Amino acid sequence: MTLILGIETSCDETGAAVVDERRRVWSNVVATQHELHERYAGVVPEIASRAQLENLLPVVSEALERANVQPGRIDAVAVGHRPGLIGSLIVGVAAAKALAWSLGVPLVGVDHVEAHLSAAELMTTDAPTTPVPYPALGLVVSGGHTSLYRVEGPRDLTLLGRTIDDAVGEAFDKAAVILGLGYPGGPRIDQLARTGDPGALALPRPLLHRDSLDFSFSGLKTALLYAVRGKPVGRGKGARFEHDHTQLTGRQVADFAASFQRAVVDTVVTKLGRAVFPGCRSLVLGGGVSANSELRRRVLSFGEESKISVRLPDMAYCVDNAAMIAGHAHAQLADGDAADLTLPVIATTRV
Ligand code: KG4
Ligand code: ZN
DSSP states (O other): OOEEEEEEOSSSOEEEEEEETTOBEEEEEEEOOHHHHGGGTSOOHHHHHHHHHHHHHHHHHHHHHHHTOOGGGOOEEEEEEESSOHHHHHHHHHHHHHHHHHHTOOEEEEEHHHHHTTGGGOBSSSSOOOOOOSSEEEEEESSSOEEEEEEEETTEEEEEEEBSSOOHHHHHHHHHHHTTOOSSHHHHHHHHHTTSOTTSSOOOOOOOSTTOOOBOOHHHHHHHHHHHHOSEESOGGGOEESOOGGGSOHHHHHHHHHHHHHHHHHHHHHHHHHHOOTTOOEEEEESGGGGOHHHHHHHHHHHHHHTOEEEOOOGGGTSSOSHHHHHHHHHHHHTTOOBOTTOOOOSSOOO
């Protein structure tokens, strides 16, 4: 059995996990820093990297403990080295280099976005999952990325379209701030939307021009802002809006959350319909927003209608985690793609 220790520190989550070559997850530990960033309604890079430094070693030790393996039993160390916040990435990459060097095992540098798309293959039980049928349509929906790919294999991705402004998770987070729901907004909107009326507020479906596979969410966010705050009043320093979320009733907040979520999901599903290509055998999702309950439901019915197999990650592997890093590293190692101690940190994705 080949065991890979994965490390993930690209943003504000610190993750470590142990995964074997069947993609069976032996342990998956994630420390979040949400409470540190909540008052700023978004991630503050300097705070994130400091917290990564504090959290990393305890998280790695706990992942080894929960997997019940000694460090000497690890066959390779994998780390997300791109894309992400440079200060946060450096912490994970430096630790992974030190561990790989001291254990005398290969180091594997993994692209975080590519890893999100392999999260659907991870297994939490011994029941084997069927491999993803390729070619597939891949959709990564996270706080930093919204991208569609033609996927010929786990490491063979061709970009078909992506957001030209906000990522979909970022749009959820900003919408939550507008509605006074705090950070991170995605899960809170998802929760509240269950009790709201998605038809209550007419919001645009930003589809761009007829055949475009790109996304745009900033206009939708602004439409919600005006619906909540009314018109801007005054100019310069005294400029303000007519009202804000504190004047909304609980019922209205739930209705607005449900309407926003419906507009986002409608848009994403329409793009999937446009992007399906002849011979496409499956649809694979990944990223934090693939945890969204309405998106999961709609994507599953889209798959049924289009007769395409749909692969969604387990809830634990949607948001940032190290199991997806370790799982993807198995595919890289099988290709002989190990790094050395010069592995760089890079702010952008390879795909
Ligand atoms: O993949 P991820 O952990 O980080 C990035 O790689 O960016 O995604 C985080 C994003 C956040 O924007 C968060 O609000 C969103 O995923 N998210 C959700 C849900 N759970 C997390 N968005 C909508 N519904 C959810 N249930
Ligand atoms: Zn991510």
